[in-house]
Amino acid sequence: MADQERLALYLMGALDDAEREAFEAHLADCWHCLDEAAEIGPSISGLAGLADVDWSLPTDAAPSDFSAEAGSVPSGSGPAASTDAPEPTVPAQVPSPGVAELQQTDAPDNTGPADGTAGPTEVPMPRQRGGAASPAPVRPSGSRPTGRRTSGTRPATTAGSWYRRRGLWAAAAAVVLALAGGVVAINEWTTRADPxxxxxxxxxxxxxxxxxxxxxxxxxxxxxxxxxxxxxxxxxxxxxxxxxxxxxxxxxxxxxxxxxxxxxxxxxxxxxxxxxxxxxxxxxxxxxxxxxxxxxxxxx
Missing domain, CATH: 2.60.40.200 (Superoxide dismutase, copper/zinc binding domain)
Incomplete structure (x- = not known):
């Protein structure tokens, strides 16, 4: 690893104990690294304050919980749906007020039950415009929608995330070093007017x-x-x-x-x-x- 990259990782606190101790021993006798540490220290400190979520790579959108064929029932999971299920009952149409009054007038009075007790009256529900809504398909219990991750797959390990994050740190440090090097060169060229x-x-x-x-x-x-x-x-x-x-x-x-x-x-x-x-x-x-x-x- 180059000294500049190690310096940037050291300033961000990304080195482990062994690498940090080895680099501190090198830093004690290298005036060049000390000068660069003084120049890029404020820039690197801003990177060290980023959280782990700021370094995470964008992930693809999670697959939909429902497949395109949402109404189909997976085979081998739960009891099979009955093919003789009754069709939904269509509510009776409500006649207009004028027709209802005419029917009530012409209807005979002895329409009740034979024993003289009044039975419950069913009030028909009005039909909504546009037709009755079709019933939503019901998924049997215990079934698994297609597209969901199976139990055999696992997310990336912590070590993999660490190395990926460390690679991002190194890339960011290289950019900071390149920018800082250009600033230092310009400052030395413009301010070096002394004898x-x-x-x-x-x-x-x-x-x-x-x-x-x-x-x-x-x-x-x-x-x-x-x-x-x-x-x-x-x-x-x-x-x-x-x-x-x-x-x-x-x-x-x-x-x-x-x-x-x-x-x-x-x-x-x-x-x-x-x-x-x-x-x-x-x-x-x-x-x-x-x-x-x-x-x-x-x-x-």
């Missing part, structure tokens, strides 16, 4: 070389950036700044890793007082020195 000093030096006996770039900071301070090659991996080195009066000032210490060493440090010394930059051991012995030009030169 710049450069210097180079070699130590053939040790097999080391040194390249130095110095920029003026706020309130008369200086920022020193070096690129050193040929240093021993795992050795503790010290960066010195020597002024024109011969005084030596310690800028910072670091432990060398494999490959070229890119180290940055700040000092309260003004740019015009620096004479040369030295890389040496922590006991004060010098290894390679880069003389600085006599006057600051504006960048091209």
């Amino acid at each position: 710049v000093l450069t210097g180079t030096g070699e130590a053939p006996g040790y097999g080391a070389s040194l390249s130095v770039v110095i920029t003026a900071g706020d309130q008369g301070s200086s920022t020193i950036r070096i690129t050193a090659t040929g240093l021993r991996q795992g050795t503790r080195y010290r960066l010195f700044a020597v002024t024109r009066d011969g005084a030596t000032h310690v800028v910072r210490d670091w432990t060398a890793t494999s490959g070229p060493q890119e180290v940055a440090g700040e000092t309260s010394l003004p740019v015009d007082e620096l004479s040369f930059i030295t890389v040496g051991l922590t006991d004060g012995s010098a290894i390679v020195t880069a003389p600085i030009a006599g006057s600051p030169a504006s960048p091209r």
